[in-house]
Amino acid sequence: MAAKEYARWQISAVKHALKIWRTVVISGPRQCGKTTLVKQIFKKNVGYRTLDDAELLNVANSDPLGFLKHEKGTTMIIDEIQKAPILLPAIKRIVDDNNEPGQFLITGSADIRSLPEVSESLAGRVANIRLKTFTTGEILEKKPAFFEKAFAQNWPMQITGYDKEAVINLAFRGGYPETIKLSAADRRSWHLNYVNSLLERDLRDIANIKRHEVMADLLYVLAAWSSKLMDVAGICGKLAVSRPTLENYVNILVSMCLFERLGAWVRTDYEKAGRKGKLFAADTGLMASILNWRMEDVMLDSDRNGKIIETFVFNELAAQLGLCEGYRFYHYRDRENREIDFLIENDCGILLGVEVKAGSSVSKDNFKHMTWFKYNIVPDKDFIGVVLYTGENVLPFGPDMYAVPVAALWS
Numbered sequence: 357m358a359a360k361e362y363a364r365w366q367i368s369a370v371k372h373a374l375k376i377w378r379t380v381v382i383s384g385p386r387q388c389g390k391t392t393l394v395k396q397i398f399k400k401n402v403g404y405r406t407l408d409d410a411e412l413l414n415v416a417n418s419d420p421l422g423f424l425k426h427e428k429g430t431t432m433i434i435d436e437i438q439k440a441p442i443l444l445p446a447i448k449r450i451v452d453d454n455n456e457p458g459q460f461l462i463t464g465s466a467d468i469r470s471l472p473e474v475s476e477s478l479a480g481r482v483a484n485i486r487l488k489t490f491t492t493g494e495i496l497e498k499k500p501a502f503f504e505k506a507f508a509q510n511w512p513m514q515i516t517g518y519d520k521e522a523v524i525n526l527a528f529r530g531g532y533p534e535t536i537k538l539s540a541a542d543r544r545s546w547h548l549n550y551v552n553s554l555l556e557r558d559l560r561d562i563a564n565i566k567r568h569e570v571m572a573d574l575l576y577v578l579a580a581w582s583s584k585l586m587d588v589a590g591i592c593g594k595l596a597v598s599r600p601t602l603e604n605y606v607n608i609l610v611s612m613c614l615f616e617r618l619g620a621w622v623r624t625d626y627e628k629a630g631r632k633g634k635l636f637a638a639d640t641g642l643m644a645s646i647l648n649w650r651m652e653d654v655m656l657d658s659d660r661n662g663k664i665i666e667t668f669v670f671n672e673l674a675a676q677l678g679l680c681e682g683y684r685f686y687h688y689r690d691r692e693n694r695e696i697d698f699l700i701e702n703d704c705g706i707l708l709g710v711e712v713k714a715g716s717s718v719s720k721d722n723f724k725h726m727t728w729f730k731y732n733i734v735p736d737k738d739f740i741g742v743v744l745y746t747g748e749n750v751l752p753f754g755p756d757m758y759a760v761p762v763a764a765l766w767s
Contacts, residue, residue, distance in 0.1 A: 489531030530641015
């Protein structure tokens with residue numbers, strides 16, 4: 357049975373970009389729905405060429421300019437551009453001679469800006485749009501409105517139907533289109549086959565990796581460290597690799613859109629503020645399968661259910677932030693172990709702190725780090741604090757502080 361074609365939040369952003377930019381690049385993990393999105397935008401027959409086709413790939417590499425020729429005033433769609441980076445200088449040459457918008461719509465299962473063999477960024481000529489796997493809001497056909505509500509402090513009184521078990525179930529499902537309707541066993545099988553395919557085939561298009569067994573082990577380690585500050589020295593020792601090799605391999609997995617970085621908020625003179633970034637798995641369903649987690653075990657393990665719910669929230673937040681201009685996304689942690697899971701700053705300088713709690717109850721103690729941050733680090737800024745939890749009621753905890761159900765991300 358074919359997967360349902362849910363509408364993507366990014367459709368309007370891609371359509372708008374095609375009216376302004378000569379080239380639009382959509383990057384995202386393989387099988388996240390990039391091709392389906394493109395076909396939803398272009399209902400009529402257009403010039404579509406996928407580099408998964410060996411014959412077309414050969415033509416692209418042997419005659420880039422010939423491959424790129426298409427009728428003036430139309431859009432050429434090129435799928436899986438990372439397989440033929442030689443096309444990028446040719447695209448630059450074409451769009452430099454013609455500033456008409458919407459000439460090329462390119463998709464890639466890797467962020468082409470981060471690939472070592474890509475010297476041409478198309479800066480000033482391209483809009484880069486990131487497509488993640490499906491969010492809960494997209495699957496439920498809801499509009500992305502969390503940040504609008506959060507910064508306006510305009511919450512419903514109650515959101516029912518999503519207790520801790522329901523939220524963890526959503527996290528285990530993940531957002532790959534092919535897995536949304538699968539059983540837990542079939543979903544895990546799909547995820548593991550997907551990972552094997554990436555490591556055995558797609559990795560060759562991204563980089564020259566000599567130690568494939570290390571990359572497979574690293575995929576597991578990074579999934580286990582999702583949402584946490586990594587012990588780089590410890591990982592190097594465990595995998596028996598040098599720090600430069602580890603950093604290179606991590607960069608490759610990030611470029612393949614399997615993990616995402618979140619930088620630290622360091623806009624302060626406070627000398628104890630941490631500067632380490634975090635890595636998050638880009639899909640919690642894939643993360644759970646890589647780690648061989650079972651729903652019944654995770655429900656009883658506070659570390660695991662906290663990790664998967666925080667990673668799930670990160671991906672829901674990141675997807676909505678990808679639709680907005682003027683927002684910046686961070687985490688905060690200092691040497692006194694004061695931590696705020698997520699900090700979002702809008703273009704007015706207002707800060708939104710988001711803490712994630714797997715439990716269904718909240719106390720004043722859950723707000724202590726955000727309260728300290730508000731009055732000691734940013735006393736001259738507007739600060740709103742939100743604890744996302746798996747209960748049902750929106751509860752005030754002092755000025756600009758709220759406990760809010762996780763389901764507010766899509767309800």
